[in-house]
Amino acid sequence: MEAGTPQVVKLEDLHISGQLSGRKHILSILVENKPGVLARIAGLFSRRGFNIDTLAVGPTDDERLSRITLTLDGAMHPIDQVTKQLHKLVNVIKIRDLEPADTVARELALFKISADGASRGEVMQVVEIFRGKIIDVTRRSLIVEVTGTWEKVEAFERMVRPFGLVEMARTGEIAISRGRGET
Amino acid sequence: MGLGSFPSTHEHWLGMLGMHGTWTANHAMDKADLIVCIGARFDDRITGKLDEFAPHAKVIHIDIDPAEISKNVGAHIPIVGDAKQVLPKLTREYRALQTDSSRLDDWWNTLRGWQDAHPLYYEAGENGEIKPQFMIEAMHRATQGDAIITSDVGQHQMWTAQYYGFDKPRRWINSGGLGTMGFGLPSAIGAKVACPDEQVVCIAGDGSLIMNIQEMATCVSENVPVKVFLMNNGYMGMVRQWQELFWDRRYSSVDMGSSPDWVKLAEAFGAKGMRAENSADLEEQMVAALEHDGPVLLDVRVAREENCYPMIPPGNAARDMVEAPRGAVS
Numbered sequence: 001m002e003a004g005t006p007q008v009v010k011l012e013d014l015h016i017s018g019q020l021s022g023r024k025h026i027l028s029i030l031v032e033n034k035p036g037v038l039a040r041i042a043g044l045f046s047r048r049g050f051n052i053d054t055l056a057v058g059p060t061d062d063e064r065l066s067r068i069t070l071t072l073d074g075a076m077h078p079i080d081q082v083t084k085q086l087h088k089l090v091n092v093i094k095i096r097d098l099e100p101a102d103t104v105a106r107e108l109a110l111f112k113i114s115a116d117g118a119s120r121g122e123v124m125q126v127v128e129i130f131r132g133k134i135i136d137v138t139r140r141s142l143i144v145e146v147t148g149t150w151e152k153v154e155a156f157e158r159m160v161r162p163f164g165l166v167e168m169a170r171t172g173e174i175a176i177s178r179g180r181g182e183t
Numbered sequence: 184m185g186l187g188s189f190p191s192t193h194e195h196w197l198g199m200l201g202m203h204g205t206w207t208a209n210h211a212m213d214k215a216d217l218i219v220c221i222g223a224r225f226d227d228r229i230t231g232k233l234d235e236f237a238p239h240a241k242v243i244h245i246d247i248d249p250a251e252i253s254k255n256v257g258a259h260i261p262i263v264g265d266a267k268q269v270l271p272k273l274t275r276e277y278r279a280l281q282t283d284s285s286r287l288d289d290w291w292n293t294l295r296g297w298q299d300a301h302p303l304y305y306e307a308g309e310n311g312e313i314k315p316q317f318m319i320e321a322m323h324r325a326t327q328g329d330a331i332i333t334s335d336v337g338q339h340q341m342w343t344a345q346y347y348g349f350d351k352p353r354r355w356i357n358s359g360g361l362g363t364m365g366f367g368l369p370s371a372i373g374a375k376v377a378c379p380d381e382q383v384v385c386i387a388g389d390g391s392l393i394m395n396i397q398e399m400a401t402c403v404s405e406n407v408p409v410k411v412f413l414m415n416n417g418y419m420g421m422v423r424q425w426q427e428l429f430w431d432r433r434y435s436s437v438d439m440g441s442s443p444d445w446v447k448l449a450e451a452f453g454a455k456g457m458r459a460e461n462s463a464d465l466e467e468q469m470v471a472a473l474e475h476d477g478p479v480l481l482d483v484r485v486a487r488e489e490n491c492y493p494m495i496p497p498g499n500a501a502r503d504m505v506e507a508p509r510g511a512v513s
Contacts, residue, residue, distance in 0.1 A: 084250035
């Protein structure tokens with residue numbers, strides 16, 4: 001209904017607009033590049049009980065600003081509450097809840113896989129399929145670098161785990177909006 | 184806590200809402216089909232058990248901070264804006280509808296019935312014993328109900344909220360949901376400096392006052408004539424009440440033990456100290472304290488183990504409210 005419309009609504013027709021989206025959200029947050037800013041944001045999340053799935057912080061093209069990319073589960077948290085609370089912090093300049101279809105997201109992951117003579121070839125095939133890179137090799141192990149979306153990294157993990165996944169490190173996704181416009 | 188923004192003497196005032204609010208106000212929320220919330224945040228002391236709060240109600244939530252909308256209770260109609268600007272526009276629209284107010288007569292009759300059946304109640308003190316509720320009523324009379332009242336946190340705060348009857352806005356200054364004991368005295372100093380022509384009374388509990396009593400030195404050295412009315416029961420009363428009601432009177436760390444002599448303490452700071460031990464001359468002493476030209480600490484010895492009712496036990500819904508026992512020996 002348009003604002004100012006002289007129309008009476010019935011109580012039973014009123015509904016609370018949907019709060020839980022049920023999907024993963026990527027928030028791209030421009031913040032001041034100052035000491036303590038990350039602590040304030042992390043503090044807000046812990047006080048409010050928001051659970052962050054991943055968090056990545058890095059510089060932007062403007063040295064005064066940093067970009068925080070964080071992913072959250074929209075099935076557990078009302079995302080608009082999260083963004084409204086973040087907006088109240090003075091160090092937060094801009095927040096975007098990125099639309100999946102208009103967003104390019106990438107994550108870097110390092111996998112240390114136990115691979116001896118017998119299984120090495122097979123592991124290397126998987127690495128090739130995922131367009132990963134072998135960046136360290138010993139007689140008993142490989143270290144593989146994989147980049148891609150969160151889902152691709154998950155898929156790679158599932159494929160190599162049976163060979164013996166010694167350890168894994170992931171950066172969490174960073175993201176940027178498609179097209180010419182700024183994120 | 185918003186008390187005074189709607190005059191307590193108005194016929195449509197149902198009393199404070201929440202854990203120690205009135206029976207009628209809480210049950211009205213429980214049965215309401217529409218709630219208009221202006222600048223409040225539905226905190227847990229208001230809602231009780233959140234998912235059983237106002238189960239039939241649609242909510243219109245007006246707040247200047249968008250983050251408050253749907254934070255605790257979902258808003259069916261969110262309005263983000265300054266209440267001062269929103270309310271005149273809203274009332275203009277509402278009046279234009281020319282609704283028939285008699286459609287609410289049944290509802291008001293129900294509410295009146297509840298008010299008659301479930302008023303605020305306490306057993307009167309005997310033999311000059313000062314009941315804390317009586318102390319607040321005496322304070323209301325002594326100040327003609329027109330003082331800026333600051334408070335600490337606990338039973339005295341809830342009794343003041345229940346019994347003082349605020350009729351004007353910005354007269355009830357306390358830290359609300361922050362729950363900061365010791366808030367009353369320094370905020371009374373601030374209120375008195377800001378409004379030197381107003382009566383400013385700090386109603387304090389003995390557990391709270393001791394947390395910031397050093398500010399008496401500020402009152403004296405800066406010559407700020409605030410009046411501290413100390414509701415002295417020798418306990419951290421609200422915590423004691425919970426231990427009585429929910430932990431079978433196994434009191435732990437609530438008895439204040441050997442408290443200071445408050446009169447001497449006030450005098451040590453260079454302020455005037457007074458003591459009231461009999462309900463007969465309490466009001467008179469309050470008036471004397473108010474008329475004294477300078478800071479005063481009035482130590483009022485109240486009934487030790489009085490409980491603050493009605494009460495929604497923590498984790499319960501508003502409709503599970505417990506009222507003061509009548510005629511029972513407490």
